[in-house]
Amino acid sequence: MIRRDYEYIVMGLGGLGSAAAYWLSRQSGADVLGLEQFELGHVRGESQDHSRIIRLSYHTPGYVELAKQAYAAWDVLEKDSKERVILQTGGLDFAPRVSAIPLDSYSDSMKAAGVAFEHLDAAEIMRRWPQFQLTDDIHGLYQERSGIAMAARANAAHQRMAREHGASLVDRAPVERLRSAAGEIDVEAGAKSYRCRRLAIAAGPWSNQALANFGVELPLEVTQEQVTYFASPRRREFMPDRFPVWIWMDDPCYYGFPTYGEPTVKVAEDCGGAVVTGESRSFEPDPDRVERLRRFTGQLLPAAGAPLRSKTCLYTLTPDRDFVLDTVPGHDAVVVGLGAAHGFKFTPTFGRLLAELAVSGECDADVSGFQLDRPALTEAGHPQSWLV
Numbered sequence: 611m612i613r614r615d616y617e618y619i620v621m622g623l624g625g626l627g628s629a630a631a632y633w634l635s636r637q638s639g640a641d642v643l644g645l646e647q648f649e650l651g652h653v654r655g656e657s658q659d660h661s662r663i664i665r666l667s668y669h670t671p672g673y674v675e676l677a678k679q680a681y682a683a684w685d686v687l688e689k690d691s692k693e694r695v696i697l698q699t700g701g702l703d704f705a706p707r708v709s710a711i712p713l714d715s716y717s718d719s720m721k722a723a724g725v726a727f728e729h730l731d732a733a734e735i736m737r738r739w740p741q742f743q744l745t746d747d748i749h750g751l752y753q754e755r756s757g758i759a760m761a762a763r764a765n766a767a768h769q770r771m772a773r774e775h776g777a778s779l780v781d782r783a784p785v786e787r788l789r790s791a792a793g794e795i796d797v798e799a800g801a802k803s804y805r806c807r808r809l810a811i812a813a814g815p816w817s818n819q820a821l822a823n824f825g826v827e828l829p830l831e832v833t834q835e836q837v838t839y840f841a842s843p844r845r846r847e848f849m850p851d852r853f854p855v856w857i858w859m860d861d862p863c864y865y866g867f868p869t870y871g872e873p874t875v876k877v878a879e880d881c882g883g884a885v886v887t888g889e890s891r892s893f894e895p896d897p898d899r900v901e902r903l904r905r906f907t908g909q910l911l912p913a914a915g916a917p918l919r920s921k922t923c924l925y926t927l928t929p930d931r932d933f934v935l936d937t938v939p940g941h942d943a944v945v946v947g948l949g950a951a952h953g954f955k956f957t958p959t960f961g962r963l964l965a966e967l968a969v970s971g972e973c974d975a976d977v978s979g980f981q982l983d984r985p986a987l988t989e990a991g992h993p994q995s996w997l998v
């Protein structure tokens with residue numbers, strides 16, 4: 611076995627881990643190793659596909675502030691990589707006036723954080739975007755900076771730049787064992803063993819398997835979700851300069867995109883998929899959920915046309931749907947990050963904070979709501995609230 615020593619090892623090179631490796635490499639260059647169990651860019655985790663929604667519109671001022679930092683961090687990556695990974699389209703959050711996800715918390719949070727937005731009634735929404743067909747009881751919030759984070763492209767940019775800054779990223783290297791050793795961490799992966807001063811775990815749906823090495827188990831649920839691409843006969847009306855990203859803030863909660871990455875319109879339901887594991891999941895879309903989505907779009911977004919194909923993806927959910935960003939109790943050399951199935955937009959900032967936490971045990975944002983000892987992660991039977 612070869613022993614190599616690194617200052618930092620990042621376990622998992624999905625969206626979060628790739629960003630953490632990038633930020634660590636900016637500071638520590640060749641002292642950074644990233645390990646990924648599959649090939650880079652694989653589709654078995656949470657971070658693939660063309661697009662994720664990015665938005666300032668959030669249900670707490672804390673998330674709005676974090677989203678502001680995320681935009682700034684994406685900007686750093688774009689400048690460094692000379693690649694575009696964010697596409698501004700504007701974003702619409704809309705719902706019936708009485709809905710499962712009240713729009714008030716979003717408008718209040720944006721007001722508190724000094725983010726401009728517009729409150730639109732159904733008629734104004736349909737005037738701006740005639741693709742929608744809405745009843746009078748529907749209203750919405752429009753925020754102009756919302757848009758698309760180009761997921762696969764952004765991950766590749768983080769990985770490329772991490773390597774350019776000197777990091778080694780090794781794919782097809784499953785981490786099999788982690789062990790604290792004299793304040794450092796021994797990592798066995800892909801028939802090799804390494805020792806590092808600090809380990810950052812960004813294992814998404816496999817987080818509990820990783821944390822089990824340190825006696826920690828979180829009440830996570832991994833669900834199999836799916837997105838559906840519609841073959842719109844009116845595709846031009848869905849180009850990014852004519853149509854926003856949108857979220858239907860009710861139960862079920864749906865969201866969608868302008869045409870991006872392929873000549874279709876992407877729509878999906880948030881949550882609602884079967885509970886699985888990274889191993890037990892299938893890649894078969896659930897036809898009942900496609901049908902539910904077809905009925906929803908048929909009513910509210912008929913211009914989207916008919917479903918063409920669907921892709922599956924995993925969510926890793928905490929009971930409160932808040933992130934995890936913390937040092938593992940009793941193991942100061944280990945930090946862990948988890949995006950709770952809404953983390954992609956934050957990946958560059960999340961990666962930076964995870965890197966800071968790994969380097970110094972502290973980070974320069976209020977992450978107190980993301981700690982491992984919060985009631986949602988420690989109290990048995992804590993209620994699940996995924997619609998936020």
Ligand SMILES: Cc1cc2nc3c(=O)[nH]c(=O)nc-3n(C[C@H](O)[C@H](O)[C@H](O)COP(=O)(O)OP(=O)(O)OC[C@H]3O[C@@H](n4cnc5c(N)ncnc54)[C@H](O)[C@@H]3O)c2cc1C
Pocket residue numbers: 621622623624625626627645646647648654655656657658661662663664783784785786812813814815816835836837878923924925947948949950951952953954955956
């Ligand atoms: C359909 C869908 C839509 C979404 N929409 C949005 C959205 O619009 N906006 C938004 O902000 N977020 C969205 N999200 C959530 C967001 O994509 C995730 O929060 C984010 O991608 C999580 O990234 P991650 O790096 O934590 O997980 P992953 O991408 O799953 O990465 C974890 C990595 O760790 C690796 N790994 C695990 N175990 C090991 C091991 N033993 N050894 C080595 N490697 C290991 C895995 O192979 C994987 O590559 C969506 C998610 C899905 C699935």
